[in-house]
Amino acid sequence: MKILILGDVCGTSGMEALKLNLKNIIKDKNIDFTIANGENAAETGKGITKQNLQDLLNIGVDVITSGNHIWDQKEILDVIDHEKRLIRPSNLFEGQPGNGFGIFKIKNKKIAVINLIGNVFMKKSEDVFVSARKLIKKIKLKENVDFIIVDFHGEITSEKMAMGHFLDGKVTSVVGTHTHVPTSDTKILNKGTAYQSDLGMCGDYDSVIGMNKENSLKRFLKDPSAKQHFPSTGKASICGVIVEADENSGLAKKVNQIILGGVLQEKK
Numbered sequence: 001m002k003i004l005i006l007g008d009v010c011g012t013s014g015m016e017a018l019k020l021n022l023k024n025i026i027k028d029k030n031i032d033f034t035i036a037n038g039e040n041a042a043e044t045g046k047g048i049t050k051q052n053l054q055d056l057l058n059i060g061v062d063v064i065t066s067g068n069h070i071w072d073q074k075e076i077l078d079v080i081d082h083e084k085r086l087i088r089p090s091n092l093f094e095g096q097p098g099n100g101f102g103i104f105k106i107k108n109k110k111i112a113v114i115n116l117i118g119n120v121f122m123k124k125s126e127d128v129f130v131s132a133r134k135l136i137k138k139i140k141l142k143e144n145v146d147f148i149i150v151d152f153h154g155e156i157t158s159e160k161m162a163m164g165h166f167l168d169g170k171v172t173s174v175v176g177t178h179t180h181v182p183t184s185d186t187k188i189l190n191k192g193t194a195y196q197s198d199l200g201m202c203g204d205y206d207s208v209i210g211m212n213k214e215n216s217l218k219r220f221l222k223d224p225s226a227k228q229h230f231p232s233t234g235k236a237s238i239c240g241v242i243v244e245a246d247e248n249s250g251l252a253k254k255v256n257q258i259i260l261g262g263v264l265q266e267k268k
Helices: 011-028 050-058 074-076 126-139 157-167 213-220
Strands: 001-006 033-037 062-063 101-106 111-117 147-153 173-177 194-196 238-245 252-260
Touching: 001 011, 001 147, 001 173, 011 033, 011 050, 011 238, 011 252, 033 147, 050 062, 050 074, 062 111, 101 147, 101 194, 111 126, 126 157, 126 173, 147 157, 194 252
Parallel strands: 001 033, 033 062, 111 147, 147 173, 173 194
Antiparallel strands: 001 238, 101 111, 238 252
């Protein structure tokens, strides 16, 4: 089973890059299942609209994860309860709409996708390690499902690495999102879980984490003419990983980082 996991889709440039290229990537790399973090897909770079949601599903994304910006576009509240392919962090405080995980069928196999959000330097939420422990007791690899993918939306690498080791051998893959910067620590952990601290983003890297660089500099320099952050609109790089999972164990056999197009070096 080959699973493509894409980092935060950022603004119009990220959406357009995926519209132009995702179907070919899926075909060329024989991808069976595709996950993308869509919480920055809106034109403003904050949140996801109904149209973004439909566009991502139409071009081949099977599941859309999210993070701290999930509620920034209020219209998504109208659909998140019944659109099971869009998930929000599972450790948000109880009572919020939507689901923190989903189980999906592909080729007679069941794939669980779990979304978590970090506790350090993020909006206050339930303890992420307590929540992860509860979920893994409920969703067990090779008992309830064949594969488990975890999107950990977090600010700091140490928290993400700790979660990777905490879930090692219990899930197929743990990947980080949120920082919009791809890390080079792609690997398979000791007990068989594929890991990368952050996937990066699908967006324009001639920017400050996807935002217009000139305006971002003005904000850092406290220039009174600075505006609210808005996305850069140059050619996007598509960033993520491809996890090849063993159908018997549910663990990772191989994991490769992908960075395609834009100003980042292309890797094949």
